Amino acid sequence: MITGRYAPSPSGRMHLGNLLCCLLAWLSAKSKGGQVLLRIEDLDTQRCPRHFADAIVEDLAWLGLSADGPEPPLYQSERAEIYQYYYDKLADRGLVYPCFCSRSQLHAASAPHRSDGQVIYAGTCRHLTPAQVAEKRKIRAPAWRVRVPDEEIAFVDGHMGPYAENLARDCGDFYLRRADGVFAYQLAVVVDDALMGVTEVVRGADLLSSTPRQLWLYRELG
Ligand SMILES: [Zn+2]
Incomplete structure (x- = not known):
């Protein structure tokens, strides 16, 4: 059905x-x-x-x-406990890392932007050493990002037609969790749609570009 x-x-x-x-x-x-x-x-x-x-x-x-x-x-x-369970699945695989970038750093004029105006994360915190992380944590609580692959995710939207994005190039590592512990929309949506048995998503065109990220998470979370 x-x-x-x-x-x-x-x-x-x-x-x-x-x-x-x-x-x-x-x-x-x-x-x-x-x-x-x-x-x-x-x-x-x-x-x-x-x-x-x-x-x-x-x-x-x-x-x-x-x-x-x-x-x-x-x-x-x-549903924080449920999101935590799936978040941990990704974290256990080493796919999650802390990001200490401030809003102003992320939105600097030099930051690459997508066609829809969103900032593409440059991967600034992707390769911090444990020592660097410990040092930075003394100053601010990090948000948490997931490492995306250099891979194109394609799908056909019922209204907009074919759409594809290379996650690494067009999006960058995205947030799974805010610094205050609140889980990100991208993670919660995927977990909930799957657990609720949703087979059809009708939503605003502004969310078209979220779909490759969500399809990829859906796959990674099994
Ligand atoms: Zn960062």
């Missing part, structure tokens, strides 16, 4: 962009006899208080677009 999902990030009341995305996900799944599941992407609990999530559930019900489950919806803010 086709299983789609709504995955709003409740940093405010629902807006037209959320609504359009939910409607399209609903239409796509329902037109094929499928179901739609609801997941609240509230990893950043400061930005996403529970009352906004509750309001989204109410608004969807009022619009006749209620999800088919789970009940209650799945809250990413309650």
Whole structure:
């Protein structure tokens, strides 16, 4: 069965962009006899208080677009242990390393940029020695990145058509975890879509370029 999902990030009341995305996900799944599941992407609990999530559930019900489950919806803010398990799988393989770069270092004018404006990580902290890491940790807590391969990841999007990225060249090592311990969107999305049995993702075009990273993580996490 086709299983789609709504995955709003409740940093405010629902807006037209959320609504359009939910409607399209609903239409796509329902037109094929499928179901739609609801997941609240509230990893950043400061930005996403529970009352906004509750309001989204109410608004969807009022619009006749209620999800088919789970009940209650799945809250990413309650799943840190699960993300930790999968994070550790990558860390145990030596694929995760600490990054001490500041925002201003990452966004320096000389930093390479993608066509969508995002910064490509230059790999500055990729080869720090244990001694260098220990020294830097005295000054600031690191965020954590995953080492990506020099490999092209290609897929065909149902609307946008073929899309491919070489992860090393077009993206660079990306964040799995913030310095404050919050897991990154890229990791949580992959783990949740897999565990929820999601077979179809309908989402904004701004997330097209996240898909190669997520397909690669999906593969690496088995
Ligand atoms: Zn760094």
